[in-house]
Amino acid sequence: MVQVNANYLKLKAGYLFPEISRRIKTFLENNPDSSLIRLGIGDVTEPLPSSCRQAMKAAIDEMGTVEGFHGYGPEQGYSWLREAIAFNDFKANGCDISPEEIFISDGSKCDSSNILDILGSGNQIAVTDPVYPVYVDSNVMAGHTEGAEASGRYAGLTYLPINASNGFVAELPKEPVDIIYLCFPNNPTGAVASKDHLKDWVDYANTNSALILFDAAYEAFIQDENIPHSIYEIDGARNCAIEFRSFSKNAGFTGTRCAFTVVPKTLKGKAIDGSDIDLWSLWNRRQSTKFNGVSYIVQRGAMAAYSQQGKNEIKDLVNFYMKNAAIIRKSISSFGLDVYGGENAPYVWIKTPMGIDSWQFFDQLLEKANVVGTPGSGFGSSGEGYLRLSAFNSRNNVETAMQRIARL
Numbered sequence: 001m002v003q004v005n006a007n008y009l010k011l012k013a014g015y016l017f018p019e020i021s022r023r024i025k026t027f028l029e030n031n032p033d034s035s036l037i038r039l040g041i042g043d044v045t046e047p048l049p050s051s052c053r054q055a056m057k058a059a060i061d062e063m064g065t066v067e068g069f070h071g072y073g074p075e076q077g078y079s080w081l082r083e084a085i086a087f088n089d090f091k092a093n094g095c096d097i098s099p100e101e102i103f104i105s106d107g108s109k110c111d112s113s114n115i116l117d118i119l120g121s122g123n124q125i126a127v128t129d130p131v132y133p134v135y136v137d138s139n140v141m142a143g144h145t146e147g148a149e150a151s152g153r154y155a156g157l158t159y160l161p162i163n164a165s166n167g168f169v170a171e172l173p174k175e176p177v178d179i180i181y182l183c184f185p186n187n188p189t190g191a192v193a194s195k196d197h198l199k200d201w202v203d204y205a206n207t208n209s210a211l212i213l214f215d216a217a218y219e220a221f222i223q224d225e226n227i228p229h230s231i232y233e234i235d236g237a238r239n240c241a242i243e244f245r246s247f248s249k250n251a252g253f254t255g256t257r258c259a260f261t262v263v264p265k266t267l268k269g270k271a272i273d274g275s276d277i278d279l280w281s282l283w284n285r286r287q288s289t290k291f292n293g294v295s296y297i298v299q300r301g302a303m304a305a306y307s308q309q310g311k312n313e314i315k316d317l318v319n320f321y322m323k324n325a326a327i328i329r330k331s332i333s334s335f336g337l338d339v340y341g342g343e344n345a346p347y348v349w350i351k352t353p354m355g356i357d358s359w360q361f362f363d364q365l366l367e368k369a370n371v372v373g374t375p376g377s378g379f380g381s382s383g384e385g386y387l388r389l390s391a392f393n394s395r396n397n398v399e400t401a402m403q404r405i406a407r408l
């Protein structure tokens with residue numbers, strides 16, 4: 001008899017996005033002539049940079065020649081891409097990261113889940129609330145939790161609430177934890193962490209022999225020059241942090257797939273007998289066994305992101321989305337609502353008006369303005385009373401959406 005992974009049965013039914021789709025469907029059945037503007041999705045909308053497309057086209061033609069054909073590449077990624085990343089994303093910002101510490105992958109969603117492969121099952125794990133759901137669900141699947149409670153939280157995890165009163169940055173946990181997921185700039189709240197805040201976490205992690213899993217997928221959207229782009233800008237982070245980065249949001253690679261994970265060689269975990277084991281070797285072994293690398297063509301596309309033209313195009317893309325975010329922020333706050341995020345991140349996090357809940361605000365925007373947001377409660381119980389609007393859309397859609405909401 002085939003037994004299934006019973007941990008999957010603990011997962012709450014995918015509630016947020018199916019429920020959004022269900023409400024949209026009902027609305028459209030009753031209002032077939034209305035045109036919806038979707039500011040709910042966390043996917044980019046603008047085309048791929050020309051530098052990346054040109055590089056991928058050239059790589060395809062190379063693959064059509066005997067001399068230029070590439071079969072299996074290194075599981076860790078091509079050295080030219082790892083070197084370009086180490087130099088441009090880290091050394092140029094004063095971070096001591098070597099090319100061998102960079103592992104190219106097909107996405108940071110998978111890396112941030114797969115990393116659990118090399119970590120034990122007895123760790124106490126902390127996540128923020130609200131949170132990017134992947135961190136929670138991958139731990140449920142790995143058997144690190146009990147079942148879901150009525151609040152939607154899973155027993156066994158440590159939840160760190162983030163809300164307006166703590167500026168959407170978590171306080172250090174009161175109970176000892178071994179692994180902490182941090183995401184800055186944050187999805188869904190758009191919050192960023194100061195150097196001092198990250199220093200507190202790095203010191204906590206080093207003092208408690210804990211590991212920080214730092215998701216920096218949105219670092220390119222940081223506008224404030226005092227905000228760190230990488231956890232390795234903080235002294236001591238090489239001893240306690242893994243960083244996840246992606247070409248998805250800055251270079252529009254959500255459909256093309258390329259990302260990378262940084263595992264410093266100085267990072268240690270413990271074996272059961274208490275001896276130190278370096279995590280780099282385990283991750284290298286994991287990737288060599290379970291992964292066969294990102295396509296040569298896509299890595300060539302990612303490499304073009306580091307050319308001068310690529311850098312300029314990415315800057316233009318980021319500026320385009322950040323202008324959208326500024327328009328959303330300005331409009332929504334002019335309506336008298338409390339608005340957070342959107343200054344160093346493509347997400348604007350809005351306090352619902354008059355104490356209504358996230359889904360009531362979602363319904364109002366859908367029915368009266370024909371605008372789709374994402375209810376904050378879908379990201380965790382502390383997201384109740386908030387709604388996320390995404391800046392990933394055309395200028396025209398963003399402006400029209402704001403005009404429609406203004407009429408409410």
Ligand SMILES: *Cc1c(COP(=O)(O)O)cnc(C)c1O
Pocket residue numbers: 042106107108109110132183187215217245246247248249253254258259
């Ligand atoms: C979009 C996003 C990513 C990127 O995931 P990919 O798999 O690289 O596309 C990572 N983390 C968060 C929080 C995101 O929102």
